[in-house]
Amino acid sequence: MIKEFINYISDPIRSFPIMAILFFLQMKFYRTFGTKKFYALLMLIGIPLVFLAATDPNFLLILTWPDNVPISLLILSLGFFTWLSFHKAAVNDARIEAGEPPVEGTPEMREKVWCWPNLVYTELFMMIAATVFLIAWAIIFKAPLEEPANPTWAPNPAKAPWYFLGLQEMLVYFDPWMAGVVLPGIIVVGLLAIPYLDTNPKGNGYYTIKERPMAISLFLFGFLVLWIFLIIIGVFMRGPNWTFYGPFEFWDFHKVQAAFNINLSEFFWVKGLNMPMPRSIFLREIVGIVLTFAYLSLPGFLFSKMKRGKEMLERIGNIRYYFLVFLVLSMGTLPIKMVLRWLFSLKYIIAMPEFEFNL
């Protein structure tokens, strides 16, 4: 009963909006999230739940599959370090409000200490700990090895290495040229551009959220919700034919998923105007083309007319401003495409299979 409910809400249609809302709440109430009590509460509820869940054979199977162990490690460590950074930011923000310097800026912390033994011994300890950890991991879990390579028989599902499963999950919503090439390229360019787009001089060298809320919200939304969460879905909840399977669901090869996705041009011409699709490719896709251009140009322009946008435009200049807007809009395409798919079964906004150009 509870398992069925968890299976039900784990479907990205429900779990992705839930994650987005949780992320919003976490940013909004980051001081509560950053308290030690909250972390203790999370652990007290979370750890027994995971052990309880592991009694389910299907869940245990995907949890202990050797190549999935790193994901559990990633979730655990990322959860802890997210909390830790929020905790430190909450402490610092309270200090800054009281007119004190952040913890890292107190006279005691500014004091210089000898590298030997302070840093060298810490490093030695961490090296030994890492060695012990890796050897223990290597003894407990054998490295996976399947049957010899056979180019004539493809396993189902065929999954990329886990760190690329966020991209593979995007293939549900985008064609490979977007999910596999253009969007990863934009991610890399966007990461490289961060120091030149974020001109806020505050928050350099200490944990704070209050002094740079927008930068942190944007980055963490992309990192935690879009990148990490999609990896988790891709690893744990995508079975044969990339069909969704809940964490307690058996990977039944015959699970059928009804998928009748329709292009925007079909919505417009056939369903909306009740007429046949035009012969000309560009006329056929005109709505999608106009909407895409509007999406890429209007928000930046309109925001620059508002007070905050105007300030920003004046502070960082035209090029940086419109580049930043482009990056944010590119990131926005994924959730937008998800929502359109779930609400209207929309396949492509622009569909030009003639040029392999489907958006």
Add this chain to the structure above:
Amino acid sequence: MFRNGIEGFAKKVRETQVWKSIFRHGPPNNSRNRAAVVAGNVFLHLHPIKLKKSGVQLGYTWCMGGLTFFIFLALTVTGVLLMFYYRPTAEYAFNDIIALREHVPLGIMREIHRWGAHAMVITVWLHMFRVFMTGSYKPPREFNWGVGVILLILTLLLSFTGYLLPWDQLAIWAITVGSNMAKATPFLGHGGPGATLAQIGDFVMVSDKNDVRFQLLAGRFVGEPALLRFYILHCVFIPLVVGVLIAIHFWRVRKDGGISAPL
């Protein structure tokens, strides 16, 4: 020898000519020797002699950059050991992996190598996460953030190229899925947008025999040439580039003022 206990023995060792020829200063228990031990050691001289207390707090740095570097070293050592046993051909590769498990004494080198590779991806992400949360990419460290982003991508590529080498079903199909993305590169992949435009009469300019996926795999599918290509990328080319970039990264950490702290 041990007439004066272990302390006395240690003292005697430190007075030998051999010890003094290796370590040219006394034990690091006074300021002068503490400076000398860091400045005079090729490995330790990456560090400043003194640094702000905030920079040695584990709660601030999480040690993730250091761990990433250490795991990289561990992967280099285990990787070299694996290279003694492994032959990158379709005929031998899989059997060599089996032999590594069955016949090599203390056969956990592949395990350490594989789990270490996963761990390195995680520590690199956590390092970037920490650097972002402390705003450490802000001036004067903008360039070093960029070097770090490139290193992050190279880490993923290292792991990705290594994924193929066991030459089992997991390997070739994961690489097939991954490299099929290259097929869809706009204008440069034969399945990507714009490829059909690059056609003069009957002459197809971008086909599956010359597009980016072909360059990556040295073929139209994941076969033996791809194995050799990934092997060289994994064992030689990318580690060399990563090594150079790590040197730049560490050098710039020092030159940009050490571990970040409030201005």
